Each structure stands twice: as structure tokens, then as C-alpha cells.
Amino acid sequence: MKVAAPQSTPAAGAHDHLIAALAANAAGHGKAIAMRERDRGIWQETNWQAYLEQVMAAAAGLESLGVAPEDKVLVVGDNRPALYFGMLGAITLRAVPSPAYPDFTPEQLLGQLQREGVRFAIAEDQEQVDKLVALREQYAGLEWIIYDDPRGLADHEPAGTIAFTELARRGRERLHAEPGLQAELQTRPRADDVAILLHSSGTTGAPKGIPLKHRHVLFAVRSAAQAGYFNPGETHMAYMPIAWVGDFIFSIAAALELRFSVNIPEKQETVQRDLREIAPTVYFTSPRAWSTMLTRVQVGIAESTPLKRWLYERFMPLAIEIERARLKGRQPGLGQRLLRALGELLVYGPIKDQLGLVRARHAYTAGEAIGEESFLFFRALGLPLRQFYGQTENSALCAAQGADTVKLHTVGKPFPGIEIKISDSGEILVRGGNVFDGYFDDLAATAEALQDGWLHTGDAGYLEDDGQLVVLGRVSEVVYTSARQRFIPTFIENQLKFSPYIKDICVLGDGREHLAALVAIDWEAVGHWAQEHGVAYTSFSDLSQQPGVYDLMAELFATVNARLPEGTRIRRFVNLHKEFDPDDGEVTRTRKLRRGVIAEHYADIIEAIYAGRDRIESVAQITYETGESGVLRRLLAIRDVPAAPKVNA
Template sequence: MQLEDIRTAAESAALHPNWREGDHLLALLAKNAGERPNEVAMRERDHGIWQEYSWADYLDIVVSFAAGLEEAGVTAHDLVAVIGDNRPNLYFAMLGAICLRAVPSPAYPDVPPEELAGQLRREGIRVAVAEDQEQVDKLLLARRSHPDLQLIVYDDPRGLSGKDQPEGTVSFETLLERGRARLKREPGLKDDLLSRPSVHDVAILLHSSGTTGVPKGVPLKHGHLISGVRNAAAAGYFRQGEVHMAYLPIAWVGDFTFSVAAALELRFVVNIPEAQETALHDMREIAPTLYFCSPRAWSAMLTRIQVGIAETTRFKRWLYDRFMPFAVEMERARLDGRQPGALQKLRYALGSFLIYGPIKDHLGLSRVERAYTAGEAIGEDVFLFFRALGLNLRQFYGQTENCALAVAQSPDDISLTSVGRPFPGVEVKIDDSGEILLRGDNIFDGYYKDPEATAKALRGGWLHTGDAGQFDDDGQLVVLGRVSEVMHTASGTRYIPTYLENRLKFSQFVKDVCVVGSGRDFLSAIVCIDLQATGQWAQENGVAYTSYAELSQSPAIYDLVQGIIARLNAALPSGLAISRFVNLHKEFDPDDGEVTRTRKLRRDVIDERYRRIIEATYTGDREIEFEAQIAYETGQTGVITRKLTIRTLGEGA
């Protein structure tokens, strides 16, 4: 199925007069390969050994795969599914498709077969590229309901090659060799392939989070991506030759923007860890200069540090307790405009030698010059901790629709509450309803086959982000939450659930939380504890447990969570206090449809699935027996009854 509805080249040219026709991702790749053929462009850790690809290798594989892909029947504007973890051949495959003016459509590696089949059907996909047997098996299952899927190209041959190779599958290497043979037969083919893309072509089809239904397709053109990267570079957000680690899901806009678009424009060295499980270990060897992760990931990193300190020697704990609080308070004072004195600087230098430097080195952050976080609000304690280590951690704001690059804090203009100022080339304003509007050449041109959503998002030349915001006294942007999630209690008190939820998640003990209360007399919350952090706390405080469900219902854990909610309540305006809460017996799970793959709440699913629990928080019940459906690895389902405590603030603590 072709992307015929995402504006013609003439319409795109009229909309983006600043774009230059020959300015596209393949031109950048060819330029790098021509000017610096032997310079390392990408590295992958494979069985403990780093395999390197130069810019010349990069170009050769991309063009050869494109030639093989075209011989297999892929044509301009075809959509090509890509699924798996970060792997060089998956990046090469995406760029090979782009070389043909086809459009890669990546999926999250943990997507279940039924969701994957839905994407294939909606997008009429005939060809897919998969990482390994696990992903091929999913595609084969999806093909039962989408027989139009004709070809599956796989990277890792284990379990797939030989006489048992599934019908309609071919290895990446086989297609690559076919392409190389074709390039030898057709001397002018390489130049022809590299000349085909246009700055106005769609380079990638990404997808919205799908919090309210089926994810929307977000087509990003070469011009959008290159404009976004150049705007960010002009603001000092990226620099030439960054050392970058590609570990984010390839279906997320941040990965394609960082690992492909920015890497090609600014000649990054892209490093790919051996597996998601080894990413933190591999990062120590990579020692990136640029590092981004979500607030949730920064918080998890802090939790690991705290757990490690709790388990180390008494002397190391003494050093940590002596220097770390000092550094945090010094950073807090610095953000308040108070500069440290000579003695403080001397003590900090000693702390850098004894504590801060070793922690950064242990985390693989010793060379990071540009550290970022985005996606949701980050906790003050987490933010201050990493800045206290000497990382210039900054917040930024972006969406898939603007290539994830719109607004960021500058290195010397940091705020705990704002996300910064717009990049050069990006305009931001707040409309009368309080919605954040954006304009610039990095803003997409419309959703895939969804004119109604496009008309709603793009009005008057501005992208209506759907986010509520305001400018602080210093002119920096403050993001409050989703406009669609502005709710009112029965008394008419206005609140934004995500604002409250994010602040509860500032605690390392809270992994997820859903605040409810629309049309009700008060607010209540369903809390999912963080097993690692809460389990460590339980161990230190003599609380025995055998499972997540048992730990979640411990009175001591209820006291812990109640204290977290009480601290938030103390900082909230009258009428917005959370009065009752329940600790859920499990985490919210993307496979159960309760959160998206990027862990955004699907409120309609939660409201329906936990309706009895929510009602119980408003009827004054102190506990509820809840029948929870569970799925076994065999595919069978069952029901288990859980007794859940419902706590009123002020009780039991």
C-alpha cells in the first residue's frame, strides 16, 4: 500500500521552501563515505567482540541490500515492516528501503502477533525484515490473517536456515549477495539508486503511542528529519562526531532521529550493545559522549546505585553519605543562582575523585557531555542527583510529529520545572485554551490515511500538540500534561491526572500509578509499586515477601506509599488531594493493553478492567476481593482471586 495521501512533491515543496532537492539521508551517507571512507560509522558488540563498519562499508551494504530488495519486488512507496532489537543490518535494511523510495515501518520488538498483524493489514505490507527466529515466528503467525505478506527477510539465521527454512523467508545475507551480484551486472545502478530519493519523500513511518486506540501512522520526510537535526545542532544539542549508543527501540522516533538522521548528518559513531540485557555493561566500554534516556530509566539507574551502595562496605557507604548529599545541595544552590565558595569547590573536587567520578565510570557516563531526558516529568531528586555527579543533565520536549526535536534546556539555563526554549527554526506559542502549538520545517505534514486526525492536528500552519503548557517568568516552556486529560471533580475542581501521576512516580518506589476522580467527590489512585526498589527497602526493613502481589499488600508497603502520596498532597492546591489508594497486585502490562509500548497509560482499558477496584475506593470499602485473569505461557488463561487493601490517607501510618 502506497503513501499516496501524504502530499505530492509539489505540495511539499510549497509547504517547505527552505528544503533543497538533493538534501536527503542517502546523500548524507554517500557524502560521508566519499569524504571519510575508512572512518568508523557503526560498531556492534557480537559475542564480546566489537565489529566495526566504516562509512564505506555502511554505504556498500545499504546500496547492495537496496539492489537485492528491488530484485525481490519492492518498489517506490511500498511499506516495509521492520521488527527486532537494534542491529546494524536492521538499520542498513531501513536505509536500503529508503534508497528505493520505499518506506520502513518499524514495530516494537515485544509487540504480540495479533497487534503486529493489525499493523501489517492496515499498511498493506508485503515485505518485512526481522531480527531473528522469534520475530520471524511472529510474522508467520501474523501472515495467517494477512496472507499478502509475501517475503520475510531475517538477519540472524539461527533456527531458520537449512532444509527447515520457512516458506517465503530469505536471509539478509542472501539478499545482500544478490544485490551485489546485480550491482556488478549493472555498472550504473549504484549511482541510479543514490539519485532516486528526494528531500520530499517519506523516509520513515512511525506510530503514535496509541493511548486512546489504534496508533496513528506518522510519516516523517527526509526534510523533516534533517531540519530537526540541524535545528538541534544549531542550539548545541548535537555536535559533530558524537559517540552514541543505539539501545532505544527502533520503532521510537528518538532512535531513528539520533541513530540514523543525526548520525548521518553529524557523523556519529553509533554503538550497538550485544543485547538489551548487556546494554549497561556495554556502555562502560562504549563511553558515549551523548546519552539520552527517559525519566523512568534515569530513576531506575539511581535505584541501582542506591541498592549497590546499601550492599557495599561500611567505609564506602560512609564516603557516599558524606559526599553525595553535599553535592546534591550544592547543585540545588547553583540552580537557585548561588555560586559555591572556594572550600565547597575543594570538597567537591575531592568528592569527584572518591565518589562522583567512580560512579559515573561505573555507569559508563564518564565521557558524556550531553545528557538528556524527555517523555515525562523527571523527579527533582533524580534530576539533582545526576547533575550533582557532574553530568549536565537537561530536559527537552518533542513528539513523533516533530521528530522529537523542538524545545530543550540550554547548558547554562537549567530549571527543575521547565523544558527550556525552542530550537532555532522552531516557533512555540500557547493558544487561548492553554495548548502548546509548534511551527517549523521539522513538523510533519499529516497522519497516514487519517485526514480527520490531520485536520485536527495541523491548523493554521501550526501543530496542535495536544499538550497543555505555559511559559514561566523566565520565558521557558512548562509542560503540564495532555489537554485531553484535563478533568474536573464533582465540585468543578480542575486537575490533570498525568501531572499528579508523574510527581508520584518521582519516587523510586512507584513504577506506575493511575489517578482517577473525574466527576467524583475526591481523587483516588491505583498504584503499581517498583519491585526492585521496594524489594530492597523491604529487605532492609525486615519485611518478608515471596511475590510481587504479597509485597504490594504488606501494611509496611502501604505505609511507605501513603507517605509518598501525603507529601504530594501537601504541595497541592485545595481540592486536589488524593484521598484513597490501592496497591495493585501486579504491574500495568503492555501485553495486557494497560499501557502502551512506551508505558503511557491506556485509561479506558484501566477504567474498564479495574472498574470494581475503582468503585470500591469510592464506597468506603477497606478491602476488595478481585478476580484477576492471568495468561500462561501455553496460551491458556485462568482466574486468580486477590484480596486488595484500600487505604484512606491518614490511616495506618
């Protein structure tokens, strides 16, 4: 079965690219605010004309350093205007920005430098510069490092480094000396140029490079806008990692095409405060972040005054009941509508204001399944939260729930000009102008992913009768128990991660007689639970092993088991003494499980589970941010899951 989009999107011309969109904004809306950055508590504003001037100065400066077409430019750090200006400056020169996560280890950075032959890097601060300078001993190809924050670097720069301010100054001098250069620079890019080189999560090996061209990302943005996903002039908060496709699509591609006002927090630790001040009109974050936000609200209410708790406990269940009925097609009666209006004044509005989402017209979640509790809660508050589906390979924007067709278990229908079908093996296939042309320097992976014009997403799913897509998990993760019971670990894991008490979970059972699980508790949520229930603890590992916490987890497992077929229920579990850590290679930077690494690191625990033991002393290797390693020892309990309670029909 194939789902065809009802409308098409115009094809891109040769000069249809991101720099042309930036230049058009400067020409038609030059004095409008394009970007804000909070610096030392004060919001610094950049209008579209100044934005273009910064990018042109960066381009001219980069070219004077030797940046040429198709050069790869590493970009590493948190969201900063200079990093965005530098990326677009490289794009102007037809070079290719290649972002990396700021918490990458030196070894991960080295791999990216070597695989892509990187000659230039743009770094946020001294921490990133120090990592890159040290890597020159193993990789001599890195010629220049441009840095933004001068603290610790000013007046004693390592050789081959230059401040972004100095780079821009040189660029402006060059633009002044060559009057026609700025106009000429703006004509260089082509729609078919690679605009960004992003990377897969690397769950099964080295990350694959994913080049997205101007025509790919502009098609995706225009298609989503045509579907009402977002509108011109949105206010957006740029806080997602610049190495993630979501940031490039929202903070650069959509921002340039639709004239978003992009707002950059002072630092990651101030995101919540800055979010409240900005109050964005469009807000996108992961299910994990929505769940964390819900936990923060619940903890805040529990610690508030008796009156506030009373109001919350009276009005919040009402709003959730109304929203649950709406999703089933039932509209609230007059009495409920009047109480809902009063609740907006007393409870819902103040909570949205505290979260910084009081103006949000578009709110989205993607990346994995969102918990029913979180989804219903935020929609009950009055946020138009919807799920969407996309991958880096299809420019992140592929399908989304319509405003009036929201279901708890679907991700919606494809955007205009994008087609989705399900293969005979149950894999989701996508075709459209948003789909990339192939992996970087990997013909074998490209041939596997792109067949007969269709992108093989690697996701398993199905289409409902109304054309809405349901995503079950990764095709590669479809496994079988020893009794040949088929199951998808991620599907079950997502059911359990709906609980705020579970941060990560790895479901076991491939080739085994039954399913089991390794649990990493949520430190904040379980810590608050322990405080409320008088459970004393001294550390994460101590808290995870408290009998009351095991009882809490066992109850969650039993509840989820009641919704699962008999052969796919969790029988035993262990609360781990540490979180899964990207520095230990157990999860990716976007917190996708690396199952092979987990199976290796926790082999003794897994064997103890299936041997029927009730405890084990585990010895875990851990890696610190400095790159040094250590050992963590802990006696862990292994618990059976009680029989699932009966579910009322």
C-alpha cells in the same frame, strides 16, 4: 504569546536526504568508524564506506524482491546493524520502513500489516519470523520476510523468507553486474519522500501512522545541532526501541548528518555492561530509565563496604546541595569547590564510570516529567543532564533547556527555526520545518492536528516570562471532580513517580467526589526496602500488600499532597497485585496509561475505593507472552491517605 527562534535553519533542497548524507560520509570519511556491534563479546566495526556498501547491497537486493516506491516495509526486532541497513536500503528505493516494537503481540502486528498494506518485512530472528509466518493465514499480502539471525532458520527456511546475508549477496552481485546502478540508486530519494512511518502510542485507540520526511528529520537535527544539542562525531549507544522516534532521530538521522559513531549492544540484557565499555559522549533516555539507574546506584551503595557507604553519605549530599544552589543562581564557595573536587575523585567519578557515563558531554531526558531527586542526583554527579520537549509529529526535537538556563520545572526554549505559542485554551502549538505534514491515511486526524500552519500538540502548558516552556500534561486529560475542581491526572502522577518506589500510578477522580489512586510498586526498589527493613515476602502481590509497604506509600502520598491544592489531593489508594502490562492493553509499549482499559480492568477496585471499603478480592485477567490468558486473584487492602504534613514556608 509566541516564542520565535533567534536564528533560522536552511531549507532543504530536493537532493538533501539521508542517503546523500551517508554517501557524503563514505566519500569524505570512508575509513572512520560509523557503527559497532558487540557480537559474542567482541566489538565488530563498520566504517562509513562499508556502511554505504551494505545499504546499497540491501537496496539492490530488496528491489530484486520487488520492493517499489511507497511500499511499506515492516521492521521488527531489537537494534541490529542489518535492520538499520535494511531500513536505509528501503529508503534508498523510496519505500517506507514501518518499525514495530519487538514485543508486539501477533494481533498488534496484524493490525499494522493490514492498515498499511505491508508486502515486505525485515525481522531480527526466529521469534519474529515465526509470528509473521503464522500471520500469513490471516494476511496473505506479506510476500517476503527478510531475517537477520539465522539460528533456528538456516537450512529450513519457511517459504517466502530469505536471510539478510543472502539478500545482500544478491544485491552485491547485481551491483557488480550493473556498474552504474549504485550511483543511480543514490540519486533516487528526494527530500520530500517519507523516510520513516512511525506510530502514535494508541492510548485511545488504534495507533495513528506518523510519516516523517527527509526534510523534517534533517531540519530537526540541524536545528538541534545549531543550538548545541549535540555535535559532529558524537559516540552514541543505540539501545532504544527502533519503533520509537528517538532511535530513528539519534541512531539514523543525527548519526548520518553528524557522523555519529553508533554502538549496538550485544543484547538488551547487556546494555549496562556494553554502555560502560563504550562510554558514549551523548546519552538520551527516559525519566523512568534515569530513575531506575538511580535506584541501582542506591541499592549498590547500600550493599557496598562500610567505607564506600561512608564516603557516599558524606559527599553526595554536598554535591546535591551545591547543584540545588546553582539552579537558584548561587555559586559554591572555595571550600565547597575543593570538597567537590575531592568528591569527584572519590565518589562522583567512580559512579559515572560504573554507569558508563564518564565521557557524556550531552545528557538528556524527555517523554514525561523527571523526578526532582533523579534530576538533582545526576547533575550533582557532574552530568550535564537537561530536559527537552518533542513529539513524533515534530521529529522529537522541538525545545530544550540551555546549558546555563536549567530549571527543574521547564523543558527550555525552542530550537532555531522553530516557534512555540500557547492557544487560548492553554494548548501548546508548534510551527517549524520539523513538523510533519499529516497522519497516514487519516484526513480527519490531520485536520484536527494541523491548523493554520500550527501543530496542535495536545499538550497543555504555558510560557514563562523568559520564554521557557512548562508542560503540564495532555489537554485531553484535563478533567473535573464532581465539585468541578479542575485537575490533570498526569501532572499529579508525575509528582508521585518521582519516588523510586512507584513504577506506575493511575490517578482517579473524574466526576468523583475526591481523588484516589491505583499504584503499581517498583519491584526492585520496594524489594530492596523490604530487605533493609526485615519485611518478608514471597511474590510481587505479597510484597505489594505488606502493611509496611502501605505505610511507605501513604507517607509518599501525604508528602505530595502537601504540595497540591486541597481539592486535588489523593484521599485513598490501593497497591495493585500486578504491574500495568502492555500485553493486557493497560499501558502502551512506551508505558503511557490507557485509562479506559484500566478503568475497565479494575472497575471493581475503583468502585470499592469510592464505596469506602477497606479491602476487596480482585480477579484480574492477565495475558502471557504466548497469547494465552489467565486469572490472578488477590485480596487487596484499600488505605486512606493521612493528612498532609505542613510545608515550611
